[in-house]
Amino acid sequence: MRVGVLSDIHANRVALDAVFDDMPDVDAVVCAGDVVGYNPWPAECVAALRERDVPTVMGNHDRTVATGASFHGNGMASAGVTHAKRDLSDAQAEWVRGLPRERVxxxxxxxxxxxxxxxxxxxxxxxxxxxxxxxxxxxxxLGHTHVQAHEEFPDGVVLNPGSVGQPRDRDPRAAYALVEFAESGVSVEERRVAYDIGAVADAVRDAGLPEATASRLRDGR
Structure with missing residues (x-):
């Protein structure tokens, strides 16, 4: 069985589309949260996961949108959450509120x-x-750090697929991973895919989101 693993999409529809276009045939896709936040397309990214019935957990940006709270001291995060609260339909907001902390x-x-x-x-x-x-x-x-990595141990693998929509490991390409389950064991492939960062940066500005949200995408930080 082969599984596509996503995390930290952060409302970046262009990056998410590039990842789905790049992803080979898989038996399932899972998402480690933060579907929304920062970038301009929270509704489209929620819709893409719902249409594919992707098992997803709640990230901290998702939780902030779900609870109606706000970020303190981070203008980019706060602006992205405010944008998501306005942009999501009632059904999409309900889906976000229903995300669990973990899935097995x-x-x-x-x-x-x-x-x-x-x-x-x-x-x-x-x-x-x-x-x-x-x-x-x-x-x-795991997600949250936006840093792609995995490590194998005798009793299992710890994997962060990296961030689809806002990498922070100095590689601006969208990140995801493939996990292969076989009788002989488990293998992990980390993958990166280029996407049109300029189009996202323009959309960030058109949406009235902070300029820093656009500029950091080019640096992968």
Missing amino acids: LFDGRLKVVHDHPTRRDHYTYPEQFSSDLLDGEDVLV
Whole structure:
């Protein structure tokens, strides 16, 4: 079984389309959260996941939209959340509110959370990957840091597929991963795909979102 793994789409429809166009045939797709935030197309990105029935968990930007709260001290994040609250339909907002904190899928072989298995909103960077994060699953999928990485341990794999819509590992290309489950074990392929960053930057400005939201896309930061 082959699974496409996404995270941190952040309302970047152009990057998401590029990822789906690049993705080979898979048996399922999963998403580690933050579908909305920062970029101009939260409704379109929610619609794309709903149409494909993608199992998704709630990220911190999704949760902020769902609860009606706001970010403090981060103008880009706050503007993206405000935009999402205006842009989502009632049905889409209800879908976001219904996202769980974690999902365990494929007969317990894959667990998906946004940040850390037990510490909500904790940034789990690659240097913090360890077998202690695993709890019986073959693959633990994390997001939140926007840094693509995976590490294999004797008892399983910890994977961050990276960010589709706002990479922060100095590679501006959209990031995702493929996980292959076989009788012989599990394999992971990290993938990157170029997309039209200029078109996204123009749309960010047209939507009245912060200029920094556009400029950081080119730097992958």
